[in-house]
Amino acid sequence: MRRPIFWIRDPELIRQIAVKDFDHFSDHPINIDESHEPLFGRNLLTLKGQRWRDMRSTLSPAFTGSKMRTMFQLVSECCSDTVNFLEKEIKEGKPLLTDLKDMFSRYTNDVIASCAFGLKVDSLKDKNNEFYLYGKEGSNFGKLRTIYFFMLMLFPKLYKVLGISLFSEKFSTFIRKLVWDTIRHRERENIVRPDMINLLIQARKGKLKHDDEVNEKEGYAVVQETH
Numbered sequence: 001m002r003r004p005i006f007w008i009r010d011p012e013l014i015r016q017i018a019v020k021d022f023d024h025f026s027d028h029p030i031n032i033d034e035s036h037e038p039l040f041g042r043n044l045l046t047l048k049g050q051r052w053r054d055m056r057s058t059l060s061p062a063f064t065g066s067k068m069r070t071m072f073q074l075v076s077e078c079c080s081d082t083v084n085f086l087e088k089e090i091k092e093g094k095p096l097l098t099d100l101k102d103m104f105s106r107y108t109n110d111v112i113a114s115c116a117f118g119l120k121v122d123s124l125k126d127k128n129n130e131f132y133l134y135g136k137e138g139s140n141f142g143k144l145r146t147i148y149f150f151m152l153m154l155f156p157k158l159y160k161v162l163g164i165s166l167f168s169e170k171f172s173t174f175i176r177k178l179v180w181d182t183i184r185h186r187e188r189e190n191i192v193r194p195d196m197i198n199l200l201i202q203a204r205k206g207k208l209k210h211d212d213e214v215n216e217k218e219g220y221a222v223v224q225e226t227h
Contacts, residue, residue, distance in 0.1 A: 005029075022060075026052050032152060036160050039172055040152075061208045062199040070194040071115045078110045085124045109135050118182050118197040134174050138167060 008014050017025055027048050034041030047055055061067070082103070089095075106123035109132045113119040123132045141149065148166055151159045182197050183204075192198060202208040 022056060023053060026056075030153065031156050033156060033160055037152065037166060039167055039175065058203050058208070059200075062196070062203060067199060071196075074114045074195060075111055078107060078114055081110065081122050082107050082124060085122075105136075106132065114195065116196045117178060118186075118193055118195050119178075130174075131178075134171055138171055138175075 008017065028045050030046050032041040032046045034046070040046065044052065044056060044059070103124070106127075109123050110121055112135065113121045113131050117131070119131055121129050121131050123129055126132075145166060148159070148164050151162075151164065152166065179197070183201060185191070186193075186197065186201060199208060
């Protein structure tokens with residue numbers, strides 16, 4: 001509000017700060033009590049100091065271009081499912097979907113489910129699948145939730161005193177249970193899939209390393225991985 005800030009506009013300078021020299025710029029001006037907002041308070045935007053450095057050094061190898069490209073096949077599968085659905089609708093003589101926003105939101109939901117959570121869902125066929133409904137709830141920033149969000153950013157103490165929460169307990173429980181159940185199932189069955197869950201499992205075990213060629217080419221600041 002009344003505190004002056006630097007607004008970085010140059011893309012190269014942004015890259016220098018956010019990628020190459022990230023370890024010199026550890027804290028963001030966001031103060032969130034993670035005990036009150038655990039889903040929002042334990043991510044890289046809100047962690048501070050050494051905890052932020054440890055988490056960043058652990059996760060940064062997962063977001064190199066080469067590892068992101070391995071997920072292309074998952075995105076391609078979601079594209080094929082969408083195209084196949086539309087072709088089937090045409091063959092059966094049904095009217096084509098006219099709500100493009102709804103169609104692409106469902107496609108995006110399927111991509112996120114597949115790449116981030118390791119789930120195979122088809123939201124065009126199963127319009128009321130659980131992941132889509134919870135995803136819609138979590139991303140629906142209406143007027144009231146927008147007010148809550150700015151209160152959380154600007155007046156965190158008042159936000160906590162009022163007992164406000166961005167996400168319902170049911171939503172938070174669903175996300176946590178989904179992630180942990182998927183991790184346990186994969187570790188138990190030795191399942192490997194080119195998605196974020198697999199990368200996080202590797203990071204959790206300390207097996208995720210920066211590729212030397214990527215470090216040299218992209219200039220990543222390499223910090224000792226945490227275990």
